[in-house]
Structure formats: C-alpha cells, structure tokens
Amino acid sequence: xxxxxxxxxxxxxxxxxxxxxxxxxxxxxxxxxxxxxxxxxxxxxxxxxxxxxxxxxxxxxxxxxxxxxxxxxxxxxxxxxxxxxxxxxxxxxxxxxxxxxxxxxxxxxxxxxxxxxxxxxxxxxxxxxxxxxxxxxxxxxxxxxxxxxxxxxxxx
Amino acid sequence: xxxxxxxxxxxxxxxxxxxxxxxxxxxxxxxxxxxxxxxxxxxxxxxxxxxxxxxxxxxxxxxxxxxxxxxxxxxxxxxxxxxxxxxxxxxxxxxxxxxxxxxxxxxxxxxxxxxxxxxxxxxxxxxxxxxxxxxxxxxxxxxxxxxxxxxxxxxxxxxxxxxxxxxxxxxxxxxxxxxxxxxxxxxxxxxxxxxxxxxxxxxxxxxxxxxxxxxxxxxxxxxxxxxxxxxxxxxxxxxxxxxxxxxxxxxxxxxxxxxxxxxxxxxxxxxxxxxxxxxxxxxxxxxxxxxxxxxxxxxxxxxxxxxxxxxxxxxxxxxxxxxxxxxxxxxxxxxxxxxxxxxxxxxxxxxxxxxxxxxxxxxxxxxxxxxxxxxxxxxxxxxxxxxxxxxxxxxxxxxxxxxxxxxxxxxxxxxxxxxxxxxxxxxxxxxxxxxxxxxxxxxxxxxxxxxxxxxxxxxxxxxxxxxxxxxxxxxxxxxxxxxxxxxxxxxxxxxxxxxxxxxxxxxxxxxxxxxxxxxxxxxxxxxxxxxxxxxxxxxxxxxxxxxxxxxxxxxxxxxxxxxxxxxxxxxxxxxxxxxxxxxxxxxxxxxxxxxxxxxxxxxxxxxxxxxxxxxxxxxxxxxxxxxxxxxxxxxxxxxxxxxxxxxxxxxxxxxxxxxxxxxxxxxxxxxxxxxxxxxxxxxxxxxxxxxxxxxxxxxxxxxxxxxxxxxxxxxxxxxxxxxxxxxxxxxxxxxxxxxxxxxxxxxxxxxxxxxxxxxxxxxxxxxxxx
Numbered sequence: 001x002x003x004x005x006x007x008x009x010x011x012x013x014x015x016x017x018x019x020x021x022x023x024x025x026x027x028x029x030x031x032x033x034x035x036x037x038x039x040x041x042x043x044x045x046x047x048x049x050x051x052x053x054x055x056x057x058x059x060x061x062x063x064x065x066x067x068x069x070x071x072x073x074x075x076x077x078x079x080x081x082x083x084x085x086x087x088x089x090x091x092x093x094x095x096x097x098x099x100x101x102x103x104x105x106x107x108x109x110x111x112x113x114x115x116x117x118x119x120x121x122x123x124x125x126x127x128x129x130x131x132x133x134x135x136x137x138x139x140x141x142x143x144x145x146x147x148x149x150x151x152x153x154x155x156x
Numbered sequence: 157x158x159x160x161x162x163x164x165x166x167x168x169x170x171x172x173x174x175x176x177x178x179x180x181x182x183x184x185x186x187x188x189x190x191x192x193x194x195x196x197x198x199x200x201x202x203x204x205x206x207x208x209x210x211x212x213x214x215x216x217x218x219x220x221x222x223x224x225x226x227x228x229x230x231x232x233x234x235x236x237x238x239x240x241x242x243x244x245x246x247x248x249x250x251x252x253x254x255x256x257x258x259x260x261x262x263x264x265x266x267x268x269x270x271x272x273x274x275x276x277x278x279x280x281x282x283x284x285x286x287x288x289x290x291x292x293x294x295x296x297x298x299x300x301x302x303x304x305x306x307x308x309x310x311x312x313x314x315x316x317x318x319x320x321x322x323x324x325x326x327x328x329x330x331x332x333x334x335x336x337x338x339x340x341x342x343x344x345x346x347x348x349x350x351x352x353x354x355x356x357x358x359x360x361x362x363x364x365x366x367x368x369x370x371x372x373x374x375x376x377x378x379x380x381x382x383x384x385x386x387x388x389x390x391x392x393x394x395x396x397x398x399x400x401x402x403x404x405x406x407x408x409x410x411x412x413x414x415x416x417x418x419x420x421x422x423x424x425x426x427x428x429x430x431x432x433x434x435x436x437x438x439x440x441x442x443x444x445x446x447x448x449x450x451x452x453x454x455x456x457x458x459x460x461x462x463x464x465x466x467x468x469x470x471x472x473x474x475x476x477x478x479x480x481x482x483x484x485x486x487x488x489x490x491x492x493x494x495x496x497x498x499x500x501x502x503x504x505x506x507x508x509x510x511x512x513x514x515x516x517x518x519x520x521x522x523x524x525x526x527x528x529x530x531x532x533x534x535x536x537x538x539x540x541x542x543x544x545x546x547x548x549x550x551x552x553x554x555x556x557x558x559x560x561x562x563x564x565x566x567x568x569x570x571x572x573x574x575x576x577x578x579x580x581x582x583x584x585x586x587x588x589x590x591x592x593x594x595x596x597x598x599x600x601x602x603x604x605x606x607x608x609x610x611x612x613x614x615x616x617x618x619x620x621x622x623x624x625x626x627x628x629x630x631x632x633x634x635x636x637x638x639x640x641x642x643x644x645x646x647x648x649x650x651x652x653x654x655x656x657x658x659x660x661x662x663x664x665x666x667x668x669x670x671x672x673x674x675x676x677x678x679x680x681x682x683x684x685x686x687x688x689x690x691x692x693x694x695x696x697x698x699x700x701x702x703x704x705x706x707x708x709x710x711x712x713x714x715x716x717x718x719x720x721x722x723x724x725x726x727x728x729x730x731x732x733x734x735x736x737x738x739x740x741x742x743x744x745x746x747x748x749x750x751x752x753x754x755x756x757x758x759x760x761x762x763x764x765x766x767x768x769x770x771x772x773x774x775x776x777x778x779x780x781x782x783x784x785x786x787x788x789x790x791x792x793x794x795x796x797x798x799x800x801x802x803x804x805x806x807x808x809x810x811x812x813x814x815x816x817x818x819x820x821x822x823x824x825x826x827x828x829x830x831x832x833x834x835x836x837x838x839x840x841x842x843x844x845x846x847x848x849x850x851x852x853x854x855x856x857x858x859x860x861x862x863x864x865x866x867x868x869x870x871x872x873x874x875x876x877x878x879x880x881x882x883x884x885x886x887x888x889x890x891x892x893x894x895x896x897x898x899x900x901x902x903x904x905x906x907x908x909x910x911x912x913x914x915x916x917x918x919x920x921x922x923x924x925x926x
Contacts, residue, residue: 028185033178034178034181034185035177035178035179036178037182037185037347037348037398039347039348039349039432039848040847040848041431041432042432042847042848042849044848044849045347047347074178075176075177076177079177080177080178080179083176083177087176087177091168091169091172091173091176092168093814094166094169094814094818096171096172096175096176097399097640097641097642097818097822098347098348098396098397098398098399098639098640099171099174099175099176099396099398099640100182100346100347100348100399100640102175102176103176103178106176124856125856125857125859126856126857128856129856129857130855131856132347132848132853132855133347133856134344134345134399134401134822134826134853135399135640135641135818136818136821136822136825137821137822137823137825137826137854137859137862138825138854138855138859139818139821139859139862140814140817140818140821142856142859
C-alpha cells in the first residue's frame with residue numbers, strides 16, 4: 001500500500017492504494033468517476049483514455065502511483081454543465097452512437113487540439129488511431145474534431 | 157420553444173449530452189449495494205461427457221457466497237428461434253451431461269470480489285470423459301462423424317428451396333458457370349463487453365435483470381421459461397448499451413446464472429461481466445459459410461437460373477440458426493427477379509464456438525457470394541455489370557418468386573445514381589496504372605434490407621405509450637431497445653412531429669419490461685419501421701384526446717382541428733386557436749379532468765418463412781441499396797487500398813439524416829474490415845486471436861471517403877415514408893471491393909478476407925495460366 005495525493009479534475013485526493021492498482025481502477029472503483037470506460041484492459045482499444053498533464057494516456061496501462069504529481073483530467077473534468085467545444089462538436093456533427101468510445105475519443109482529441117490547434121484531416125486521423133470505434137466508421141468523429149478546431153481557433 | 161417539425165432533420169441525439177459528458181449509465185457502470193462478482197466455469201474441452209462435478213471445495217472458500225450447477229436449475233433448454241422451430245431449442249443454461257465446445261458453461265460462482273471468484277472456479281472439480289470432436293462443417297456431415305446433438309449428420313437446420321424449373325433453365329442458357337465462395341467467421345466487437353446484473357427478491361420470488369441487451373423482452377421470455385417462472389416475475393431493464401450488432405440478441409447462461417446465484421446468495425445482486433477474451437471466445441460469432449453456385453444466363457443478360465448449396469458452420473448450439481440460413485438463402489430474392497432457383501441451405505453442428513446473429517444475419521455471406529457471382533456471369537456474356545443488374549433487378553409493386561411483396565422499390569434508381577456519382581461509365585473497364593505496378597478499378601454490389609423478420613413470435617408487434625402531463629411535458633414509453641443506433645432519438649422525433657410539439661419536449665423511457673410496452677427488440681432493421689409506426693400511432697391517439705377537449709370547449713368539429721408547431725390550429729387556413737400548453741391545461745382543468753395517455757401499436761402484415769419452400773413475406777416493406785467501390789491494387793505488395801465508397805440507399809424517407817448516414821458509414825467501415833482483414837480464427841475449437849491486438853477492427857487511419865446518397869421512395873407503410881435500415885449497407889461491400897479488384901487487375905478473389913497474400917497468389921496463378 002502507498003499513500004498518494006492525486007490531482008484529478010483540479011481536485012486533490014489523498015488515497016491509500018495498493019502498489020499495483022491501475023489508474024482506471026482508482027478512477028472508477030474508488031472515486032466513482034464512471035465516465036471513463038474500458039473495453040479490453042490491455043491497452044489495445046483506447047476507450048479508457050484520460051489526460052495526464054494534458055497528454056492522452058491509457059488509464060489501464062498507468063499505475064495510480066505513477067499518476068502522483070500529474071494533473072489528471074477525465075471526461076467529468078472537461079465539461080458537464082458547460083460543455084467543451086469538442087463535446088459540443090461531437091453532438092452537432094452526429095459523432096456519437098453507442099457512446100462507449102466517446103469519452104476517450106473526446107479526450108484524445110483535446111490532447112491533439114491543445115498541441116495542434118489547426119490540424120489537418122490527416123493529423124486528426126492519426127491522432128485518433130489508438131481509439132477504436134465500432135459504430136461510426138470514424139467519419140463523423142473526424143468531422144467533429146475538425147469542426148471543433150475551427151470554432152476554438154476563432155474564439156480564443 | 158417554438159420549432160417546426162423535427163422529422164427529416166438531423167436533430168441532436170436525445171442521449172448525446174449525457175454521452176459526451178460521461179454521465180450516460182451503462183450496465184457496465186451500474187453498482188448496487190452488496191453487489192457480488194459472478195464468474196462462469198467453462199469447459200476446457202471441445203467435446204466431452206461430464207462424469208462428475210464437485211463444488212464442495214469452492215463452496216468452502218471464504219468469500220464465496222454461492223455456487224450453482226445444473227442441479228440448481230430445472231434443466232430446461234432454451235433457443236432463439238423457438239416459436240417456429242422448436243427442434244432448434246438445444247442449449248441448457250448449465251450443461252450437466254455433455255459439453256460441446258470450449259467455453260460451454262457448466263457452473264457459476266458468486267463471491268465478494270473477482271479474485272475470490274476466480275479462485276473458486278479453480279476449486280471446482282470436474283471429471284470429463286473426452287469425446288472425439290469435429291471442427292469442420294463438411295467433416296461433421298459425413299457418416300461416422302461424432303454426433304454433437306441428436307440431429308442426423310449434425311444437420312441442425314435445413315432449408316430446401318426450389319422455384320420454377322432450374323435444370324431446364326440451365327440447359328437453355330447461353331452461358332453457365334460454377335463458383336465456390338468461402339466466408340470466414342468474424343466478431344461483433346461491440347466496445348461494451350457483455351454484462352448483466354441479476355437480483356432475486358426472495359420474499360416475492362421475483363427477478364430483476366439489468367442487461368446490456370438488444371432484446372429485453374426476448375430475454376424475459378427465455379429467462380422465465382428456463383427458470384420455470386411467470387414472465388410477470390421477471391423484469392429486464394436495458395440501460396445505455398455500448399453496441400450490439402447482433403451479439404447481444406439472446407439470453408446467455410451468464411444472465412441466467414446471475415439471477416440464480418443471487419437467489420442462492422440471499423438476494424444480493426450479482427454482476428456478471430465478460431472480459432474481452434471471453435467476449436471474443438464465448439459469446440457469439442459470424443457463421444463461416446461455403447457458398448456453392450451454378451447459374452446460367454442468356455446473351456441478353458437475363459439470368460435463367462441460380463442453383464447451389466450453402467453450408468454453414470453453426471458451432472455447438474443453434475442460436476439464431478434458422479434466421480441466418482433464411483437470410484443466406486432469401487436475401488437476394490428481394491434484389492433479383494429470378495424465376496428458377498434451387499438452393500439448399502444447411503447449418504451444421506460442430507464443436508466450434510456458437511455461431512449466431514450478426515448484422516445482416518447470413519446476408520453478408522450471401523451478399524459476397526451472389527454479387528461476386530453476378531459480376532462473373534455478366535463478364536461471361538460481355539455485359540456491363542451495372543447494365544446486367546438493371547436488367548435483373550426487382551421493380552416496385554411486384555411479388556417475388558418466393559412471395560415477398562415489394563411495394564416501394566428504389567433499387568434501379570439506386571443503381572443508376574451510384575453509377576452516375578461514381579463516374580462508372582468513364583471508369584469501368586478502363587485500364588489505369590496510377591504508379592508502376594499500381595492499378596485502379598471500380599466494382600459494384602447491390603442489396604436489400606428487411607424491416608423485421610418474423611422469426612421470434614407469432615406476431616411482430618411493438619407498442620408505445622405517450623403521456624402528456626399537466627405542465628405540457630411529453631413522456632414516451634417504448635419497448636424499442638436503442639443500442640447506440642439512435643432509435644430513441646428517432647422515436648422522439650416521430651412522437652414530436654405527430655403530436656405537433658417541439659422535439660425538446662419529449663422525454664423517453666425505453667426498454668424496461670415492467671414499464672414499457674412489448675417490443676421484440678433491435679434486430680433486422682425493424683425498429684424505425686415497426687416501433688416507429690407504433691410510436692406514431694400513440695402520438696395520433698394522444699393528439700386526438702387533446703383535440704377532443706378543445707373541440708368540445710370551442711364548439712368546433714374535431715375533424716377541422718390539428719396541432720402543429722406547438723399550436724392548436726384550424727386545419728384550413730392554419731389559424732392558431734390556442735397554444736399546446738393552453739390546450740393541455742384545458743384538458744386537465746376543472747370541467748374535463750382528462751389525463752392524456754395515448755397508446756399505439758403496430759404489427760406489420762407479414763408471413764413467416766416456410767422452411768419447406770423458402771416462401772414468406774417476412775417484412776412489411778423492403779429497403780434497397782447499391783454500392784460502388786473504387787480501389788487501387790498494388791501488384792508488387794498485394795495491398796488493396798479502397799479509395800472511395802459510393803453508397804446509394806432507398807431509405808424511404810430519412811427521419812434523422814445524420815443518423816442514417818452514420819449507420820451507413822459505420823456499416824461500410826465494418827464491411828471494409830470483414831473484406832480485407834477481420835478473421836476470427838480457430839484451432840481445434842479454440843479462438844486463437846481473442847484480443848483487439850490480434851483481431852484487427854478498422855481504425856481511424858483505415859477509414860475511407862464515403863459518399864452517401866438517399867433515394868426517397870416514401871414508403872406507403874413506413875412512418876412518414878421511412879424504411880428501416882442499418883444492415884443493408886454491410887451486405888454488398890465485400891463484393892463491390894472484390895469486383896473492383898477484378899476490374900483493376902483481372903483476378904476474382906472468392907474467399908474472404910482478401911489479404912495481400914491471396915492477391916499475390918492469384919496474380920501469380922493468372923500469370924502462369926497465360
């Protein structure tokens with residue numbers, strides 16, 4: 001067991017966790033942050049994507065003790081009442097079907113747009129390569145990210 | 157709040173805000189007080205007799221709350237096509253005599269945590285007597301093959317069809333050819349794993365099951381039957397579902413065991429969830445098929461006869477076997493007006509995992525075989541594949557040879573439009589080398605969709621209830637099961653339009669067997685058409701109730717009133733008489749006290765498939781589709797790159813265009829995966845690639861440009877002219893790509909997936925023949 005202080009969605013949490021506990025387990029089972037889903041627990045699907053210091057990481061491959069000292073953002077931290085422009089674009093472009101990949105997909109997109117505010121379609125497609133979706137064929141997801149990028153660069 | 161009608165508009169999905177905010181709840185997320193972890197004990201053998209099961213050690217393990225075996229069950233079998241095909245009911249919730257595949261369920265445990273549950277499984281002692289097993293459908297049919305059930309030659313389902321005089325027609329043909337096509341297995345790969353939570357109420361003997369399912373009412377029926385309970389005592393609740401694609405269409409032993417373990421644990425809820433490996437290995441898979449065809453054609457392009465055989469590897473149990481065989485045999489009869497047909501379909505038991513329903517049922521397999529074969533027939537007489545299809549395609553207002561009644565039919569318009577937008581005339585048959593050794597080609601495939609399949613019950617009805625509260629809020633109760641395709645949104649749009657109110661007013665409560673009306677479930681592209689009509693009827697009823705009060709109050713004829721854009725209006729002239737809110741308050745007022753509760757149902761006029769003949773008008777209407785693929789083939793590497801897909805779909809009328817395009821795009825990309833690389837592989841009955849890293853589904857970098865166009869035929873039966881859709885776009889994709897490869901480099905690949913190795917081998921083979 002280790003005592004860790006985590007910064008999750010801007011709030012500090014002090015927890016005792018086993019050394020081998022995964023961040024996805026801490027988020028879902030200890031903190032009740034159920035917006036982060038998982039589909040394989042093997043790092044293959046991207047569903048459990050969260051942000052660590054703004055970069056997309058897989059919470060099924062990160063130990064909770066490794067998250068100490070990093071700012072973790074989950075979908076709950078991105079926007080719930082007031083949606084982030086990426087979340088709004090996913091709604092407007094019809095990029096959501098079953099919704100299971102959506103939180104991870106949105107956070108991977110945020111990581112991209114924070115680093116590259118005006119990506120090309122090719123850059124979007126490559127940035128989302130690690131996030132699987134079985135419903136949409138990705139067409140509307142890519143459109144949503146491009147549309148969000150346009151809106152976000154217009155209104156600083 | 158004033159808006160015009162939402163029907164025909166890409167309004168935001170009703171569940172989109174919760175989904176993008178991470179607040180949408182799936183059964184995957186659900187936690188209940190005292191909840192235990194359930195796990196299934198599965199057979200490690202493909203075929204074995206169970207000699208003895210000893211659970212005593214597992215029961216004594218601290219933290220274990222319950223262990224169940226078949227001895228805790230009434231030993232009643234279940235099946236998915238039970239009503240019409242009682243002989244296909246062949247699976248026990250827990251087996252006790254024999255296991256028939258690697259993964260067959262024989263016991264289950266509930267414990268305080270996952271680790272304890274896993275340990276308990278390892279402490280269950282099972283003695284097996286291993287039996288000879290058979291893994292190939294062709295081998296399983298041979299005399300002397302191991303008998304898996306009691307079916308003769310392991311043929312679980314048979315479907316002989318014969319129309320006209322195919323032998324004579326073949327003789328009278330100008331060109332005859334024979335082809336054999338091989339179709340591999342595939343996985344649904346929905347991202348939410350199979351999961352359910354069962355809770356048993358001991359004081360009343362009632363069950364609640366929360367399940368990630370496409371068909372809650374179907375599960376209720378199977379659960380009640382196998383537990384010897386009344387359906388009224390089984391409540392099945394669907395929450396958000398993270399994808400289904402046919403993989404969550406029936407009861408699984410884990411659903412049953414979750415409830416039984418809860419009973420034995422004193423009523424504590426038990427959660428059963430598959431990990432990814434279990435989803436791939438032990439749920440359902442696509443039927444591998446061998447499709448043999450021999451057909452003839454006249455010089456003018458008229459197909460004279462089509463004959464052949466379809467052999468499907470069904471795996472250990474029947475599941476949706478009859479529906480899949482019917483789809484594999486009958487789908488093309490909606491597409492082509494052939495008169496002479498003889499096809500024999502059989503579904504064979506093997507000791508492989510269970511084959512079941514998957515988007516398109518058997519239509520994807522037949523789509524590849526038939527549409528590739530049609531191109532080869534066209535080439536045999538030197539006819540353009542587009543012209544060939546126009547010559548043989550079905551027309552509106554006709555009855556097919558197997559008695560399907562086609563009313564609206566935009567198939568020929570779909571073919572012409574697809575040819576037009578893809579530049580078919582300029583591109584087809586033109587040799588184009590875009591880089592050294594890289595050739596471009598174009599190919600077509602066509603398909604039809606049903607709107608339901610009448611394979612589950614004597615009726616195929618769906619119901620809806622709409623209540624309008626005093627504050628003007630509108631609640632829609634529907635049994636329709638949204639699994640991500642967007643049916644809740646479509647139902648809300650239909651209700652809002654018919655009631656004449658804003659889409660934003662409608663709240664939906666769906667798919668809870670105790671609260672919502674009956675609905676057979678989300679399958680066979682049926683929901684928009686059948687549940688949509690039920691919802692429209694409920695809204696019509698609610699509207700009539702409101703207008704009755706207004707008519708009485710204003711002393712007007714109800715026939716002259718309507719509700720539009722949130723106003724009660726005069727039908728003629730459209731003058732607003734009072735607002736919707738005022739009308740509702742009037743209904744609830746002192747003099748009237750009328751609670752507005754509209755109800756509606758819809759049962760399409762269909763007949764079940766007669767498995768002795770292949771006849772049956774299985775759907776209330778039919779949808780149509782043409783797809784054209786443009787590809788580039790690298791003759792040095794064997795790589796196929798799909799440059800673009802053109803899809804033209806007769807969807808009747810699009811209730812939500814963005815949703816319809818989304819279904820088409822998702823289908824095409826799923827089809828692209830199946831065509832080029834998806835391949836669930838087996839070795840002696842064991843899935844060898846049960847991981848996303850080994851079973852590749854398309855990624856964002858593998859998606860392709862898609863041009864999707866609608867043909868609006870305004871179906872006379874459909875709600876606002878809409879037809880169902882969601883399966884058809886997957887059916888012609890593989891053949892369109894295979895045919896385009898032929899156009900590029902002159903080779904026709906007849907076994908999927910079309911890997912670079914197969915391309916290189918076929919190129920070498922055709923070089924040698926020259």
